Amino acid sequence: MAAVGYVRVSSVDQNLARQLEGMKLDRVFEDKVSGKDTKRPALQEMLLYVREGDTLHVHSIDRLARNLVDLRKLVETLNSKGVIVTFHKEALTFSPDQSNPMSVLMLNMMGAFAEFERSMIRERQREGIAAAKAQGKTTGRPNALTTVQAAIIRERAFAGESKTKLASEYSVTRSTVYAVLNNCSERDI
Template identity: 40%
Template sequence: MYEEKVSAGGRTERMELTHLRRRIEPGDEIHIYSIDRLARSLSDLTSIVDEMVDKGATVHFLKENLTFSSDKQDFAGKLMMQVLGAIAEFERSLIRQRQREGIEKAKSAGKYKGKPRTIDREAIIKMLSAGVSPSQIAKLANIGVATVYRIRKEYAEISQRTTA
């Protein structure tokens, strides 16, 4: 049994799906709750299902009541899968578009400012000015050394702009 808690439309690695695809053997029965749980793009959906069927597995989509296997050619079922896959892809595009529009609207209203900064940059700059080493600052502030160097670089750039 493989169960995954990540989005089928996300760009993250889907480890359980990867493990499943590697272990498929002829005669395996793969039951998937819904087409949109497997993939959110039509090209991904068809390539994943084709790969599974080519390896000799039977793929069952429970919600849509569709079955695909190398034993039978179900042209109507394939058409239905492609139509539902195209709808899932379209739905995902609409969600992303609405999300972008919402963020832009919130930004223009001054409500969307991104993640608040949690590091006291002024304190880090004061410590740097006092001669404390970046590694010591990182330990004291419980941050990475690279963060200290990045803050130092940002401060140097700001200082150059104000003196120029």
């Protein structure tokens, strides 16, 4: 019977320290990725690791899943393996041998709120991008090459120079060089 922890933050620069701080755990699985789905390396590893009689400790419901379907499926999967799931912030525990209707209701409500919050974040992000574009600001990653550099690379590549050499000279990847070559029209040649 192991005490297992699962902690998650959405990006690499965020800190995991406050989650499950001070708890004595046998093993902790850490993800630094979005909770939008269950395709997370540490989550998948944890699901394979836990055994009957283990207790999974999670700081809060939204750390385990950001949508209600995934949340319910994860808790059900863990319980079917004989694993107890405890959410500390919400003070909810789900065990395989008992089903508390109030806990199930709270899980569904909190999961729905987490899903709603994620939808609102995505909507605000789309609005921000649209507003930036309306103001004429560019969004996304900046181009690796200027238009002049791209033209020179095209000219030299079509003259027979090595694409690997050109990529190295301009400090870009070969795929960037090929993208420059693929994005030119007949009149550019």
